[in-house]
Amino acid sequence: MTTRHPPRVLDASAVVELLQGHPMMMTMLADALAGWINMLLPASAIAEAQAAVRLPASTWDHILRLHGTVVLDLTGRNALEVGIFASPRLEHHPVQPLLTGPLMAGHVLQEAVETKAVIFTRIPELYGGHDVAVRAI
Structure with missing residues (x-):
């Protein structure tokens, strides 16, 4: 338009x-x-x-x-570009550790619920309290 x-x-x-x-x-x-x-x-x-x-x-x-x-929409390719912009902000963030973003966790949970998938993660506590299968790696 x-x-x-x-x-x-x-x-x-x-x-x-x-x-x-x-x-x-x-x-x-x-x-x-x-x-x-x-x-x-x-x-x-x-x-x-x-x-x-x-x-x-x-x-x-x-x-x-x-x-x-x-x-x-956040597609695969522009997600990579978003990650490039976000990296310096997350790298030295005083509260939010890398790989634990609440929006990422929400997205993973939504997809797991919708597809009845098992979540694989190094940080299983991110998904506690939800009725989803989680497998620690």
């Missing part, structure tokens, strides 16, 4: 503000609905926003179908 202005990519905090009706975000949404801009929503930003606001799936279904809203 061609628009008059560069696209806007929203991080999780901007997605939350959009959901909460922030005036600047409502103006941006109106511009997207009018076809002047595209609002780009990375899948990881949607996941992190959902972890914060816990909306029903039906609400998200409505938002994600709005004209001018483009969901950017």
Whole structure:
């Protein structure tokens, strides 16, 4: 879709503000609905926003179908690029150890539940409290 202005990519905090009706975000949404801009929503930003606001799936279904809203899926190739950008942020993170990201763990759990798969991990405690099979390696 061609628009008059560069696209806007929203991080999780901007997605939350959009959901909460922030005036600047409502103006941006109106511009997207009018076809002047595209609002780009990375899948990881949607996941992190959902972890914060816990909306029903039906609400998200409505938002994600709005004209001018483009969901950017995390595919294999761009996941590699995301990892390159994230590496320096995680490498020296004071609280979040490498290989234990909550969104990654949530994604692994969701896939395991959906496919009835066994999770293989060096860190089985990441998946404690969930009704999934976990195998420590």
